[in-house]
Structure formats: structure tokens, C-alpha cells
Amino acid sequence: MRLTVQHKTHYTYDAPVPYGLQQIRLRPKSRPGQQVEDWQIEVKGGQVEVSFEDEHANSVDLVSFHPGETRIEITCRGTVDVEDRAGVVGPQGGFVPLWLFERSTALTHPGPQIKAMVAAMSEGGAPVEQLHALSAHILQVVPYSTDQAASDLTAEDALSAGHAVCQDHAHVFITAARLMGYPARYVSGYLKMDDRVEQDASHAWAEAHVPDLGWVGFDVSNGYSPDARYVRVATGLDYRGAAPISGLRYGQAGEQMSVSLQVQQQ
Template sequence: MNLNVSHTTRYTFAEPVVHGLQRLRLKPKSTHGQQVLEWHMDFTGAEPQAAYEDQHNNHTTLVTIEPGVSEVVVTCRGSVSTVDRAGVTGQHSGHMPLWCFLRPTPLTRAGNRVRALVAAVEHDRADTLGFLHALSGLIAEQVVYEPGVTDVTTTAEQALAAGKGVCQDHAHVFISAGRLLDIPMRYVGGYLWMEDRVEQEAGHGWAEAHIPGLGWVGFDISNKVCPDERYIRVATGCDYGEAAPITGMAMGAGETSLTVDLSVSDKVLGGQQQQQSEGSQSQAQGG
């Protein structure tokens, strides 16, 4: 399947920026299950300074915000060919050893609620794949999908306590629980084409677990599926913070607002539907 993406991120500042930097993880890579056919990034109010692959092999671009601007716009357009691999993305590669994906992070540190969740899964832990499927189903039951309740700083424990959240929260709870069982876990940020509706999710997120014999396997708890040809992987990390599409700072900017327009389609770009997503001052939270 060929998926076409148009993704515009717009930052509006209350005051002219004195100095600003942004780190972008917005360009997907050709990897297991997907091939990037073309990808273009355009900037208004910012200037790219460097491009490199970070510790997770994510395409990363550093940009400076032009002094005096009141708005920065980053537009990505591209086409990616995808295939259905039943969520399996293959063996581990990159600079990070697998043991790094066992370490808790501030967003995924397990507490009493995550421990109780793991204990409540009624499945043989020796069957790792089956156990993780059972775990993902239980998380979907205990954390009902509801936008606007959480934000990009919400931890796995807080999401379980609230009993509500979005894709990022589902992924963090799943990652936190898996690491308790010494399963390497990571966060994945990207795009999802939802062909059954006009409005699609911006900045979708899911999780991957490293399973012996299979390698990394994806789990989208929010949609209760393993990622298929409708998914485009853009960035990975130990949690959302390491895979966030845009992070940075702007000195002298005052209050900052963020809007995101996204279209994902199997049609040509001109025929795509656009939408506005939820956002935060530093980066968009998907779901």
C-alpha cells in the first residue's frame, strides 16, 4: 500500500522570538515493512542547521528559529510504501543495546498500579507473545480512550489512576508493565491511516516489545491491533520524550500556541482530508 502524508505544524508566539532551537523527528526511514518513496520538509521562520541519526537511529533535524519571528511553520509531505507484517518489524539494530529498553524512565516507571495490572493478567507468562496480547487487552479495559484528560507529561501510573487517556498513555502503561517482566520495550511514534473515518489521528503512538525469535513486535493498544500496512513508523525511543516529533525552546516568545494539520491517505495528496489535532506548547500529543 502507498500512503501519502501531509503534515503541517504551526507554532505561534505571543512575542517575537529572541533565540530558539528545535529538534525534529519528522522523517520516516525505510525499514522492515515500509519504504520511503519521497519525503520533503519545508520551513517558514526557521532554518535547518544539521541532520543526523540519533541514538535510536531516528532521522533528526536541528533547526534554529529566525530572530524576530512570531510564527514557525514546519511542513512535511511524502509517500511511503507499506506492507502488513503482522506487527513484526524484525531484529534489533541501532546504537542502543537491548538492555537500555529495560530501564524505567520518568514516564514509564512502574508503581503499585502497574504492578497490580501485571498481576491481574490471566495468562501464562512463559508464553510471552500471548501474555502481551492479554496485557494489551487489559490495558484497553482499564484506561478508556478519551482525549483531553492527559498530556505529554502524564506518567503510566497517572494514566492508570485516571482510568482514561490516549494512545501515548496506553503505550506507556504497556511499556512499564513489560519492563517489570524483563521484556525490552520501546515507544513508536508515527502515522496511522484510519480508512473508516474522515478525521484521522495526529501523531499516533504505539509500543513494541522485543520477543525472542521474532524481534520487535508492535502493539497498538488504543486500536486493539498489531500495526499493519496502515501504519508508518517515524521515530522510536524508550518513551514518548525520546520519539517526540518536535521538541525545543524559544527565548522571549511568551505564550506559545500550537496547531497541527494532518492528512494521511492512500490517495494522491491533493485529495486528502485535513484535520486539526490537539496540541501542547512544546509538541503535539497524539492518540
């Protein structure tokens, strides 16, 4: 499926910002099952200082603000050809060993509720069947709800809340999969919803490393593995390692952010 993406992030400040610096993980890469035909990033109110690959082989652009700006706009647009591989991504790449993905983080530290959930899971079946069962169980006990919008919610907190967005679902899955003995990671990217062009936000899901298959994706929020409607952009141990935009700024200016996103089949 040939997908076109246009993603705009607009920041407005109520006072001039003397200095700001952001890491942008918004540039997808070509890989088996995904070919990037073209991709551009345009910055108004700032400039790209350097581009590099991080430890997970994500493409990162370092953006600085023009001194004294009150408006910053980052626009990404491009075309990506995606193949339906039933969620199978393949062998580990990047610059870190596979065992690193068995490590918990502050957002994916297993608490008593997640430990109890994993202990209650059936041990039978092939690895992929176990992981699909885990995904379905998480969606059942933690239904999708946009009422939860905190970006720093831990996996245990999301389970306690009883409802979650895609980011939280990914964290719960990653935490549980690691307890089950599977290396797991967070994925940020885009999803073309079938009933619309304008999307509410970018998307997130999880991947687990399965013997003989490599990395396999699981979208808990939607109840299936990623297909040709998904564009993979960045991966990490959790949201913080794959966040589309993160950074810092000096000064006391208040910030307002708005996002517009279009994903459609060409």
C-alpha cells in the same frame, strides 16, 4: 499499501522570538516492511541547521528560528509504501544495546497499581499471546478518551485516571511489559484511519522484543498490532525520546500551536 502523508505544525507567538531551536523527529526511514519513496521537510520562519541520527537511529533535523519571528511553520510531506507484517518489525537495530529497553524512565516507572496489574496477569501462553492479553487488559481498565491531553502524564498516573490517549496507553504497556521481562519501547508515527483523510493528530504505540521474532508492535488504543496503515517514524524509551517536535526558545512570548494532518492511500 502506498500512503501519502502531509503534516503541518504552525506556531504563532504574540511577541518576536529572539532565539528558538527545535529537534524534529518527523522523517520516517526505510526498513523491512516500510519503504520511504520520497519525503520533504519545509520550514517557514526558520531553517534546518543539521540533520543526524540519534542513539535510536531516528532521523533528526535540528531547526533554528529566524531571529525576531512571530510565526513558524513546519511542513512534512511524502509517500511511504507499507507492508502488513502483523506488527513484526524484526531484530534490534540502532546504536544502543537491547538491555537498555528494560530500563524504566520518569514516565514509565512502575508504581503499585501497575505492579499489581502485572502480578494478576496469567503467566501461561506464548510471549506474543501474553503481550496481546496485556494490551487488551490495559484497554479494558484504561479506556481510550481524548479528555486526557497532558504530555507529561506518567504510566501510573494514566492508570489512576482511568482513561487515556494513545501516548498514555503506550506508556502503560511499556511499563508493564518491562516488568514481565520484555524489553519495550515507545513508537511515534502515523495511522491512516479508514473513515477519514484528515487525522486528529499523529499516533503512538508500543513495541516489545519477543524471542525469535524481534520487535513486535502493539497498538493498545485500537486493540491490534500495526498493519499496512501505520507509518513508523521514531522510537525511544518513552515519549520524550521519540517526540515529533521538542525544543527551546528564549523570551517571554506566548505560544499558540495548531496541527493539520492528512494520511491517505494513494
